[in-house]
Amino acid sequence: MAEDVTVRGPEPLQIETDVLIVGGGMAACWAGISAARAGAKVVLVDKGYVGTSGVTATAGPGHWWVSPDGNARKEAIDKRLALAHGLGDPGWMERIIDTTWRVLPTLAKYYRFNINDRGQTAYNALRGPEYLRALRHAAIDAGVTILDQSPALELLLHGDGSVAGVNGVRRQEHRAYAARAGGVILATGGAGFLGGLLGSSTNTGDGHLMAIEAGAELSGMEFSNEYSISPRWNSTRTLIYSWARYFDAEGNELDVLPTNYVLERALVDGPVYALLNECPEGLRKVLTQIQPMTLLPFVRKGITDVYEKPFEVKLFPEGTIRGTGGLRIAGERCETTIPGLFAAGDTATRELIAGATTGGGSPNSAWALTSGLLSGAGAAALAQSRGRRLNSKVRALGTVGLRPRGSVKAVDRRSVLKAAQDEILPLEKNVFRSGDKLRHSLRILESAWRELREHDRAIGTDAVSARETASVVATARLCYTAALTRDERRGMHQREDVPEQKTEQQRRLLIGGLDDVWTRPEASAQWSPSHV
Amino acid sequence: MFELIVRDRCTGCNRCVEVCPTNVLEPGPAGVPIGARVEHCQTCFMCELYCKEDAIYVGPDRDEREPVNEAEIVASGLLGQFRRDSGWDEWESDPSHENQIWQLGPYIQAGGKRSVERVQKRIAERERGVPLKEAASEQAK
Numbered sequence: 001m002a003e004d005v006t007v008r009g010p011e012p013l014q015i016e017t018d019v020l021i022v023g024g025g026m027a028a029c030w031a032g033i034s035a036a037r038a039g040a041k042v043v044l045v046d047k048g049y050v051g052t053s054g055v056t057a058t059a060g061p062g063h064w065w066v067s068p069d070g071n072a073r074k075e076a077i078d079k080r081l082a083l084a085h086g087l088g089d090p091g092w093m094e095r096i097i098d099t100t101w102r103v104l105p106t107l108a109k110y111y112r113f114n115i116n117d118r119g120q121t122a123y124n125a126l127r128g129p130e131y132l133r134a135l136r137h138a139a140i141d142a143g144v145t146i147l148d149q150s151p152a153l154e155l156l157l158h159g160d161g162s163v164a165g166v167n168g169v170r171r172q173e174h175r176a177y178a179a180r181a182g183g184v185i186l187a188t189g190g191a192g193f194l195g196g197l198l199g200s201s202t203n204t205g206d207g208h209l210m211a212i213e214a215g216a217e218l219s220g221m222e223f224s225n226e227y228s229i230s231p232r233w234n235s236t237r238t239l240i241y242s243w244a245r246y247f248d249a250e251g252n253e254l255d256v257l258p259t260n261y262v263l264e265r266a267l268v269d270g271p272v273y274a275l276l277n278e279c280p281e282g283l284r285k286v287l288t289q290i291q292p293m294t295l296l297p298f299v300r301k302g303i304t305d306v307y308e309k310p311f312e313v314k315l316f317p318e319g320t321i322r323g324t325g326g327l328r329i330a331g332e333r334c335e336t337t338i339p340g341l342f343a344a345g346d347t348a349t350r351e352l353i354a355g356a357t358t359g360g361g362s363p364n365s366a367w368a369l370t371s372g373l374l375s376g377a378g379a380a381a382l383a384q385s386r387g388r389r390l391n392s393k394v395r396a397l398g399t400v401g402l403r404p405r406g407s408v409k410a411v412d413r414r415s416v417l418k419a420a421q422d423e424i425l426p427l428e429k430n431v432f433r434s435g436d437k438l439r440h441s442l443r444i445l446e447s448a449w450r451e452l453r454e455h456d457r458a459i460g461t462d463a464v465s466a467r468e469t470a471s472v473v474a475t476a477r478l479c480y481t482a483a484l485t486r487d488e489r490r491g492m493h494q495r496e497d498v499p500e501q502k503t504e505q506q507r508r509l510l511i512g513g514l515d516d517v518w519t520r521p522e523a524s525a526q527w528s529p530s531h532v
Numbered sequence: 533m534f535e536l537i538v539r540d541r542c543t544g545c546n547r548c549v550e551v552c553p554t555n556v557l558e559p560g561p562a563g564v565p566i567g568a569r570v571e572h573c574q575t576c577f578m579c580e581l582y583c584k585e586d587a588i589y590v591g592p593d594r595d596e597r598e599p600v601n602e603a604e605i606v607a608s609g610l611l612g613q614f615r616r617d618s619g620w621d622e623w624e625s626d627p628s629h630e631n632q633i634w635q636l637g638p639y640i641q642a643g644g645k646r647s648v649e650r651v652q653k654r655i656a657e658r659e660r661g662v663p664l665k666e667a668a669s670e671q672a673k
Contacts, residue, residue, distance in 0.1 A: 047553075048553030049550060051551065052552070052581075053553040054553070057578070058576045062637050114631060114634035127631055129581055129618065130631065172558070196574075196594055196595070198574070199553075199574065199576055201553070201574035202553050233592060233595065234575055235594065239636055239639060239640055242640045242641075243643035243647060244647070253654070255651050256651060258648070278646065280642075283639050283643075286632050286635060289619075289630060289631065289632035290632050290635050290639070291633075291636070293614065296592065296613065296614055297592035297593075299592075300591060300592035300610060301592045
């Protein structure tokens with residue numbers, strides 16, 4: 001049996017199921033629905049609450065929505081392939097467009113879709129809180145057992161190297177649980193480094209850490225530097241900023257274009273202000289009905305002339321949420337490189353559908369839906385063929401924060417976290433990358449990692465924050481190691497010290513490892529990185 | 533960040549405790565939940581959305597608390613604003629709060645296009661040597 005060193009208190013709750021899903025956003029819910037409809041018994045454990053957890057719940061996701069008529073899909077895919085800078089996969093793009101088109105309308109029983117100005121049902125765009133509320137209902141109706149406020153802490157492994165379940169904690173009951181399953185799906189979201197992006201406080205990269213402890217391969221972690229604009233004091237939603245004009249502190253208007261980095265540069269140099277006077281009347285009237293959260297932080301700051309007066313803005317880090325890196329997808333059912341372990345949504349790499357450019361917004365949503373469905377079906381089939389294997393002896397894989405390598409010491413997690421964030425969050429380091437800056441940051445991240453790895457041991461619900469802190473450090477380390485290895489410019493990954501995109505690096509870059517991080521280009525005979 | 537729960541309104545249902553994605557709240561000794569871990573609040577307003585009594589107030593700043601006076605907040609009309617604007621519960625059939633999310637994509641695209649055109653025009657005018665102020669007033673037309 002799994003050694004219960006992580007939690008003290010009442011006897012652990014024993015959970016046995018066919019399919020276990022870790023996470024509670026879009027991908028997790030679609031996975032649950034899919035696995036349950038395939039006949040599996042499904043348990044879903046989420047750190048927060050299924051309905052409010054994650055970055056979709058607080059947003060309004062569009063989905064990649066292309067009709068099968070005529071040439072529309074081929075054109076849409078060609079357009080995305082160009083943006084992917086050689087790292088996309090047209091087969092996967094076709095699959096997510098088709099699946100989304102067929103499946104999203106089936107949610108109509110739970111979600112009241114809009115009718116657009118042409119009298120058509122607008123299936124592609126959903127409001128976050130209502131979408132997740134609908135998915136929760138659909139999952140429960142399909143037979144999924146949802147355990148809210150139940151973060152997973154570590155994976156369990158069979159002797160043959162396949163994943164057997166997780167250990168976690170029911171954090172509001174202060175009670176440990178051990179969950180065993182025939183198939184496990186990680187849908188814990190992308191890694192946002194606790195940088196303040198709306199909805200991302202739950203997205204600390206927990207699944208990434210659990211996966212590398214199992215020896216899983218990740219891919220594309222260098223594509224981890226998207227940012228989104230909001231007022232300085234709160235990350236809201238970004239619709240109105242498509243109309244914004246930007247000014248520096250002296251009142252000079254900035255020539256901000258989508259990928260010219262003028263805004264990023266200006267924010268490195270000093271405060272930047274947005275002016276929304278170009279927002280059309282029509283939008284102003286309907287804005288609250290599109291995104292009820294947009295104006296809330298203004299109204300509550302006492303700002304009533306939001307369209308007339310400039311206000312200070314900030315770019316909030318999106319990490320791998322709107323970046324594209326994550327667990328490597330090794331099969332058509334979203335298998336990872338570890339047997340019995342599947343990945344869905346932002347936990348997985350989205351290079352397949354977005355390459356080196358953000359799949360933010362609609363491709364990512366279509367991916368979350370499709371990868372959820374595929375992994376759910378895959379895990380259900382695996383559980384049906386192999387069973388739950390409850391008599392097999394399993395091993396708990398948790399390391400950092402649970403089972404320190406050295407002597408147990410009180411670790412100041414807050415300052416370790418801050419040290420890591422000071423490297424991974426700032427625009428001047430993560431957007432304007434260079435070999436020297438990355439090497440310097442990696443030294444700091446390495447020492448943060450070692451501090452936690454050697455000494456931190458948390459018990460009870462305290463283990464949740466210990467593992468979150470470790471996940472932030474671990475994912476930041478992977479991101480920067482990959483960024484150092486890819487010494488070229490490609491998509492969102494821009495190196496100041498290398499002026500060009502290199503043909504021989506038109507490969508996905510795999511990465512993994514816990515204490516010794518490794519990198520390797522995917523199926524490449526040409527590119528032998530030698531810089532780490 | 534989370535600021536307060538109005539005692540007179542709270543029924544002690546603890547729904548907010550249940551739905552908070554970052555586990556900020558816990559049941560309080562007097563039946564009213566307390567902010568036990570406010571430092572984890574991500575200012576997502578989800579507790580307000582799920583509170584049918586409109587008893588919760590979350591301040592606008594995600595990094596700093598800005599303490600407010602309970603009586604003033606009750607009088608301000610801000611309580612329940614997000615739930616109403618979202619058209620939840622009793623507001624569900626009110627057409628003035630009808631969900632219009634389908635307009636998101638069209639407005640983002642139109643805004644993006646317009647902004648690019650405006651900036652490109654500015655750059656072109658500067659290159660032609662048109663003084664900035666003149667260019668700005670020209671654009672205003």
